[in-house]
Amino acid sequence: MKPKAVKKxxxxxxxIALAVLFIAVMLAVPLATVLVYALRQGWDTFAAAxxxxxxxxxxxxxxxxxxxTVVLNTFFGVFASWAITKFxxxxxxxxxxxxxxxxxxxxxxxxxxFIYVFGRIGWAYPFLQAHDIKIVxxxxxxxxxTIFVTFPFISRELIPLMQSSGTDEEEAAxxxxxxxxxxxxxxxxxxxxxxxxxxIILCTARAVGEFGAVSVVSGHLRGKTNTLxxxxxxxxxxxxxxASFAVSSILVAMTVVILVLRNIVEYRVKRExxxx
Amino acid sequence: xxxxxxxxVIPGFGLSMGVTISMLSLVVLIPLVSVFIxxxxxxxxxxxxxxxxxxxxxxxxxxxTSAFIAACVNxxxxxxxxxxxxxxxxxxxxxxDGFIELPFALPTAVAGIALTTLYSDKGWFGSxxxxxxIKVSYTxxxxxxxxxxxxxxxxxxxxxxxxxxxxxxxxxxxEILGASRSRTFFKVIFPEILPAxxxxxxxxxxxxxxxxxxxxxxxxxxxxxxxxxxLMIMSKLEQFNYTAATSIALVMIVFSFVxxxxxxxxxxxxAKRAGGK
Amino acid sequence: xxxxLKNINKTFNGFQASRDVSFGIEQGQLVGLLGPSGxxxxxxxxxxxxxxxxxxxxxxxxxxxxxxxxxxxxGIGFVFQSxxxxxxxxxxxxxxxxxxxxxxxxxxxxxxVAELIKLIGLEGMEKRYPHQLSGGQRQRVAFARxxxxxxxxxxxxxxxxxxxxxxxxxxxxxxxxxINKVGITSIFVTHDQDEAIEVADEIIxxxxxxxxxxxSPVEIYKHPATPFSAQFIGQSRTVENYAALNGxxxxxxxxxxxxxxxxxxxxxxxxxxxxxxxxxxxxxxxxFFRGNLSELTINLGGTRIIAxxxxxxxxxxxxxxxxxxxxxxxxxxxxxxxxxxxVLIRDVNTVFI
Numbered sequence: 001m002k003p004k005a006v007k008k009x010x011x012x013x014x015x016i017a018l019a020v021l022f023i024a025v026m027l028a029v030p031l032a033t034v035l036v037y038a039l040r041q042g043w044d045t046f047a048a049a050x051x052x053x054x055x056x057x058x059x060x061x062x063x064x065x066x067x068x069t070v071v072l073n074t075f076f077g078v079f080a081s082w083a084i085t086k087f088x089x090x091x092x093x094x095x096x097x098x099x100x101x102x103x104x105x106x107x108x109x110x111x112x113x114f115i116y117v118f119g120r121i122g123w124a125y126p127f128l129q130a131h132d133i134k135i136v137x138x139x140x141x142x143x144x145x146t147i148f149v150t151f152p153f154i155s156r157e158l159i160p161l162m163q164s165s166g167t168d169e170e171e172a173a174x175x176x177x178x179x180x181x182x183x184x185x186x187x188x189x190x191x192x193x194x195x196x197x198x199x200i201i202l203c204t205a206r207a208v209g210e211f212g213a214v215s216v217v218s219g220h221l222r223g224k225t226n227t228l229x230x231x232x233x234x235x236x237x238x239x240x241x242x243a244s245f246a247v248s249s250i251l252v253a254m255t256v257v258i259l260v261l262r263n264i265v266e267y268r269v270k271r272e273x274x275x276x
Numbered sequence: 277x278x279x280x281x282x283x284x285v286i287p288g289f290g291l292s293m294g295v296t297i298s299m300l301s302l303v304v305l306i307p308l309v310s311v312f313i314x315x316x317x318x319x320x321x322x323x324x325x326x327x328x329x330x331x332x333x334x335x336x337x338x339x340x341t342s343a344f345i346a347a348c349v350n351x352x353x354x355x356x357x358x359x360x361x362x363x364x365x366x367x368x369x370x371x372x373d374g375f376i377e378l379p380f381a382l383p384t385a386v387a388g389i390a391l392t393t394l395y396s397d398k399g400w401f402g403s404x405x406x407x408x409x410i411k412v413s414y415t416x417x418x419x420x421x422x423x424x425x426x427x428x429x430x431x432x433x434x435x436x437x438x439x440x441x442x443x444x445x446x447x448x449x450x451e452i453l454g455a456s457r458s459r460t461f462f463k464v465i466f467p468e469i470l471p472a473x474x475x476x477x478x479x480x481x482x483x484x485x486x487x488x489x490x491x492x493x494x495x496x497x498x499x500x501x502x503x504x505x506x507l508m509i510m511s512k513l514e515q516f517n518y519t520a521a522t523s524i525a526l527v528m529i530v531f532s533f534v535x536x537x538x539x540x541x542x543x544x545x546x547a548k549r550a551g552g553k
Numbered sequence: 554x555x556x557x558l559k560n561i562n563k564t565f566n567g568f569q570a571s572r573d574v575s576f577g578i579e580q581g582q583l584v585g586l587l588g589p590s591g592x593x594x595x596x597x598x599x600x601x602x603x604x605x606x607x608x609x610x611x612x613x614x615x616x617x618x619x620x621x622x623x624x625x626x627x628g629i630g631f632v633f634q635s636x637x638x639x640x641x642x643x644x645x646x647x648x649x650x651x652x653x654x655x656x657x658x659x660x661x662x663x664x665x666v667a668e669l670i671k672l673i674g675l676e677g678m679e680k681r682y683p684h685q686l687s688g689g690q691r692q693r694v695a696f697a698r699x700x701x702x703x704x705x706x707x708x709x710x711x712x713x714x715x716x717x718x719x720x721x722x723x724x725x726x727x728x729x730x731x732i733n734k735v736g737i738t739s740i741f742v743t744h745d746q747d748e749a750i751e752v753a754d755e756i757i758x759x760x761x762x763x764x765x766x767x768x769s770p771v772e773i774y775k776h777p778a779t780p781f782s783a784q785f786i787g788q789s790r791t792v793e794n795y796a797a798l799n800g801x802x803x804x805x806x807x808x809x810x811x812x813x814x815x816x817x818x819x820x821x822x823x824x825x826x827x828x829x830x831x832x833x834x835x836x837x838x839x840x841f842f843r844g845n846l847s848e849l850t851i852n853l854g855g856t857r858i859i860a861x862x863x864x865x866x867x868x869x870x871x872x873x874x875x876x877x878x879x880x881x882x883x884x885x886x887x888x889x890x891x892x893x894x895x896v897l898i899r900d901v902n903t904v905f906i
Contacts, residue, residue: 027375175631259381
């Protein structure tokens with residue numbers, strides 16, 4: 001009995017040690033690198049990089065783009081999950097697959113598609129030109145690309161939750177004459193609220209950090225169409241190493257907040273599932 | 277249609293379907309189709325010439341081999357991490373679990389510059405490797421490491437729920453039957469998590485090939501050596517060579533659909549088997 | 554007729570769930586729709602409720618054709634098989650929901666909910682959530698919720714399916730009593746004949762999308778109108794070559810017969826006092842103790858039949874040869890059923906009566 005128990009705990013500690021080592025080397029150290037390099041030349045350099053007007057403009061643009069994206073994708077996710085889980089209709093499978101397309105596509109291609117609609121070679125270009133609207137190489141293009149990349153995030157969280165709860169409760173309420181809004185507010189929403197929040201958190205994280213797609217459509221106009229990740233890229237490629245890491249640390253701070261929130265929400269979701 | 281529509285007791289079908297289809301069309305479908313309409317103008321011979329250009333073929337090789345190696349490493353460590361996180365209790369477990377999600381949440385550009393610096397000749401890890409004569413940043417090794425970084429959560433998160441469902445009784449049953457611990461793992465548990473591991477592997481592989489932000493910095497982008505496929509699209513765009521950019525995009529899209537399709541087949545097989553139990 | 558279905562047809566993706574269904578229900582009755590799973594009984598219920606729409610035919614409630622009236626305007630209370638209680642609302646809020654939708658006055662709602670909670674005997678549990686209730690309590694809440702807006706018609710989909718066997722018996726009696734007290738016309742769906750016979754005033758048997766028979770439980774039991782009814786009700790067993798049995802002759806057009814345990818008397822060999830000539834010899838294959846009686850499976854020259862034997866009767870053993878007396882059979886073919894009595898005991902029977 002004893003040798004086996006010893007062997008068991010030895011395996012256990014070796015495996016845990018391997019796991020911790022892997023996480024430390026692959027994930028934790030890169031994260032630490034950002035902070036160490038950001039503060040390498042002292043607090044003043046760090047602060048200067050962050051309060052730099054270009055950095056602040058980039059931060060504002062990032063927040064605008066991410067905010068718009070999250071609002072629109074939440075709107076979409078709520079309606080799409082309702083349509084897909086509460087009704088029977090032909091082509092449902094195809095619809096869900098189409099919604100998932102952005103997951104399967106490289107972010108660079110996600111940016112590319114908007115060049116073909118709104119860019120100089122796009123079919124909508126003559127119209128935009130005539131009305132003096134700029135989309136590609138301007139803020140709307142950045143927002144569109146960000147929406148594209150994060151499009152399925154919220155519906156994907158909601159659909160499995162709503163599928164597992166079935167349609168009986170909604171039918172029962174509709175049978176008693178309740179309207180759509182009341183049904184959603186009183187019956188569906190309480191069931192999906194943590195899942196929805198979880199989706200919003202994931203969507204925010206990805207929207208803030210999106211690089212490839214935005215890089216294609218932004219045109220890199222400093223102070224105009226640079227988001228934080230693009231600003232970081234420019235600083236880095238111009239060898240302003242400390243500044244680029246200082247700006248990165250803003251995003252790292254957001255990431256940490258998001259990860260902590262995610263952990264709390266995931267815990268709530270699991271607890272909710274157990275009790276109902 | 278009138279008959280179908282009135283067939284709904286729960287309200288909101290028309291509205292929710294309308295919002296879904298119009299937003300999907302505006303954001304995803306119409307832009308995506310526009311790309312291929314653009315491509316319809318060129319002949320297959322031209323298309324073939326573009327997508328088999330020697331510099332591009334070199335980029336395919338870089339992307340595919342690096343992504344494959346990275347996905348394999350992720351497969352092994354993904355199983356290990358999922359196992360440790362579901363089977364053992366130890367202090368700091370929740371922090372470790374939280375770290376898994378880091379590559380999802382950390383902006384790719386930040387990951388890119390951090391890894392590049394870390395593995396450059398003067399970086400913490402790079403300087404160690406430099407002493408034994410290995411260059412990491414600006415080589416395929418660097419690309420692979422960046423891909424391991426972004427791929428790890430896919431595998432862990434695919435396997436974790438399966439392991440959670442396989443509660444201890446499964447292993448206990450095998451142990452009572454006298455199976456050794458390693459035998460229990462490879463004969464009883466491994467077959468159960470294999471489909472999930474393959475799914476995770478496929479997702480990580482697909483993501484690694486498409487990934488741009490975290491790889492492009494550490495790659496160094498030396499033609500024929502360390503250029504990845506998404507970068508080729510980028511550089512064609514910068515040269516305003518839209519046809520070439522689209523052609524490469526098409527190849528990538530086809531490739532990622534093949535991977536997703538394979539994953540779907542694996543999953544439906546598993547669903548069938550689970551249904552038969 | 555209070556509820557009337559006329560020539561209803563309904564197809565789901567090529568599967569015909571209802572075939573020319575027609576029947577009527579009197580006001581105040583408690584009706585059971587009984588049939589095997591997949592027989593189309595739930596579809597009928599959902600069409601009456603307005604949760605599904607028929608492809609053709611009319612549904613009439615209280616003299617009004619309701620085909621084009623949405624479910625919420627039909628004045629129907631519906632109890633779902635899974636109860637579909639709103640899991641994020643308390644017992645009180647669940648029952649009050651329908652009244653709130655109708656914008657009833659707060660005081661009225663409070664009074665009505667209190668009245669219903671008293672009716673279902675869950676006083677003091679108003680603040681509980683569905684997951685804090687037992688199966689039986691949930692069913693009562695679902696029942697009260699359906700009744701709250703004073704519907705004209707109550708529909709219940711497999712009301713006892715989700716409850717364990719012991720509580721089920723109590724609930725059946727309770728439901729029957731309560732529905733009688735409230736006096737509401739009700740239709741419930743079930744696949745369990747005991748449940749239908751025990752609870753319903755009237756039973757409608759469905760099979761393969763069609764109505765087989767409608768009648769009181771006694772009628773259905775005693776006079777099966779179709780071969781399906783005859784086989785479905787009771788512990789029926791089919792006998793292929795019934796003319797070989799003592800006392801039965803072949804009737805033209807009827808090739809098979811059904812026998813139920815209550816048509817059979819089993820006695821130990823040599824212990825039968827009368828009609829030995831009318832009896833058969835069979836071999837006991839298995840014996841199940843059923844609480845108040847034993848259920849015997851008897852091999853009668855290759856045909857297996859089921860018979861009951863009182864516990865106080867002398868015990869028989871597996872493998873023992875016994876004397877089996879069959880009083881009557883239902884003869885049937887593809888379209889008709891008729892009763893056949895054992896001719897060798899008929900004369901004496903008349904004397905008894």
